[in-house]
Amino acid sequence: AQSVTQPDARVTVSEGASLQLRCKYSSSGTPYLFWYVQYPRQGLQLLLKYYSGDPVVQGVNGFEAEFSKSNSSFHLRKASVHWSDSAVYFCVLRPGGYKVVFGSGTRLLVSP
Amino acid sequence: GGIITQTPKFLIGQEGQKLTLKCQQNFNHDTMYWYRQDSGKGLRLIYYSITENDLQKGDLSEGYDASREKKSSFSLTVTSAQKNEMAVFLCASSRDTLSGNTLYFGEGSRLIVV
Numbered sequence: 001a002q003s004v005t006q007p008d009a010r011v012t013v014s015e016g017a018s019l020q021l022r023c024k025y026s027s028s029g030t031p032y033l034f035w036y037v038q039y040p041r042q043g044l045q046l047l048l049k050y051y052s053g054d055p056v057v058q059g060v061n062g063f064e065a066e067f068s069k070s071n072s073s074f075h076l077r078k079a080s081v082h083w084s085d086s087a088v089y090f091c092v093l094r095p096g097g098y099k100v101v102f103g104s105g106t107r108l109l110v111s112p
Numbered sequence: 113g114g115i116i117t118q119t120p121k122f123l124i125g126q127e128g129q130k131l132t133l134k135c136q137q138n139f140n141h142d143t144m145y146w147y148r149q150d151s152g153k154g155l156r157l158i159y160y161s162i163t164e165n166d167l168q169k170g171d172l173s174e175g176y177d178a179s180r181e182k183k184s185s186f187s188l189t190v191t192s193a194q195k196n197e198m199a200v201f202l203c204a205s206s207r208d209t210l211s212g213n214t215l216y217f218g219e220g221s222r223l224i225v226v
Contacts (some may be wrong), residue, residue: 043217098209102154
């Protein structure tokens, strides 16, 4: 069965610090993987997506993610966070067809 | 670019009442989805539709009806509102159901049952 696990429900980092949000997935075959961000009272917005090729994929606003087949992971990173990055981040897996599997989300709080 | 518009942003109703949420998209996408988002949890699929007049049940369809009379619109009805289903309902669309296609989301509609 396909699944996505985001082990950290909340992460707090200081402004200017680096960030890693963890995502582990379970899927037969190589799925499409996405990271979405949800700002307060808004819908989900795409940060980046990956299927094949270079395991490090660049996204919007300085975010990047690294795919690891051996670790079944797709961690999100940013070199220097800004207060406006405070939001909920979802790791998403699309194994095929209409099916979309969402992680439970990680709430990021960037402190001044 | 396009946009997904959900109305209303807040829907307040009484227990047992039938309540309807509406979603419009101007991407000209074939596939549309309704998800329920409970606090601290991921999204769960209620209904999806791959084209006009098509309806497919998701994992959480019990207690809900849907309607896709036009390609651009997708409605969700809570058939008998209950206090334990207060949540945010998110509408999304994608070009089709191919895995690589991005889902685009509306801003959500919050259901409040009094």
